[in-house]
Amino acid sequence: xxxxxxxxxxxxxxxxxxxxxxxxxxxxxxxxxxxxxxxxxxxxxxxxxxxxxxxxxxxxxxxxxxxxxxxxxxxxxxxxxxxxxxxxxxxxxxxxxxxxxxxxxxxxxxxxxxxxxxxxxxxxxxxxxxxxxxxxxxxxxxxxxxxxxxxxxxxxxxxxxxxxxxxxxxxxxxxxxxxxxxxxxxxxxxxxxxxxxxxxxxxxxxxxxxxxxxxxxxxxxxxxx
Ligand code: E4P
Numbered sequence: 001x002x003x004x005x006x007x008x009x010x011x012x013x014x015x016x017x018x019x020x021x022x023x024x025x026x027x028x029x030x031x032x033x034x035x036x037x038x039x040x041x042x043x044x045x046x047x048x049x050x051x052x053x054x055x056x057x058x059x060x061x062x063x064x065x066x067x068x069x070x071x072x073x074x075x076x077x078x079x080x081x082x083x084x085x086x087x088x089x090x091x092x093x094x095x096x097x098x099x100x101x102x103x104x105x106x107x108x109x110x111x112x113x114x115x116x117x118x119x120x121x122x123x124x125x126x127x128x129x130x131x132x133x134x135x136x137x138x139x140x141x142x143x144x145x146x147x148x149x150x151x152x153x154x155x156x157x158x159x160x161x162x163x164x165x166x167x168x169x170x171x172x173x174x175x176x177x178x179x180x181x182x183x184x185x186x187x188x189x190x191x192x193x194x195x196x197x198x199x200x201x202x203x204x205x206x207x208x209x210x211x212x213x214x215x216x217x218x219x220x221x222x223x224x225x
Contacts, residue, residue: 005192055084086130087126174195
């Protein structure tokens with residue numbers, strides 16, 4: 001299962017890349033806008049922050065297929081490396097995805113809210129589909145259920161497209177996506193810390209430290225061997 005960082009906050013990206021086994025960064029126009037900075041420089045900085053060997057996903061702001069393709073090529077030339085153009089699902093987006101086949105530019109079809117949208121995206125040639133788990137949960141539409149249905153359909157037809165679940169508000173949603181065979185998740189930096197938090201873990205570490213110090217004081221094992 002792949003983990004990706006859903007932010008354009010460069011400091012947060014550098015920290016998560018250092019401490020967690022992530023494979024890249026995703027953004028959308030809302031995430032980019034939050035940084036209130038020069039877009040071209042931010043796109044370059046995203047590549048630098050995540051590293052040359054990881055994925056960068058940037059979303060198109062164009063509506064027509066031809067414009068989406070031109071934008072994808074320009075961003076690919078700018079950012080380099082393993083680059084994915086995020087394209088919202090729709091007729092123009094599907095056309096753009098089919099036009100990009102063989103270009104070397106990956107497509108992440110985004111704003112997916114139904115399994116049939118995901119199926120069209122996969123058949124058009126998208127590398128990833130991004131269903132919005134929490135936004136579906138917010139309207140009582142079972143976000144993880146949609147992810148599970150997409151996984152089932154892709155498996156049934158042997159489609160070479162990965163489910164990159166997005167829009168998470170808690171670890172339980174991530175956990176359920178892992179259980180149903182979701183191939184990837186993109187989550188915000190705060191959730192990464194929650195993934196590895198447990199009060200019993202904290203207590204265990206406090207107890208280990210206290211027991212050690214009760215015999216060896218401030219000396220570490222390196223001081224003793
Ligand atoms: C990623 O592809 C999505 O744009 C993002 O995860 C949406 O998250 P949100 O629902 O928290 O805005």
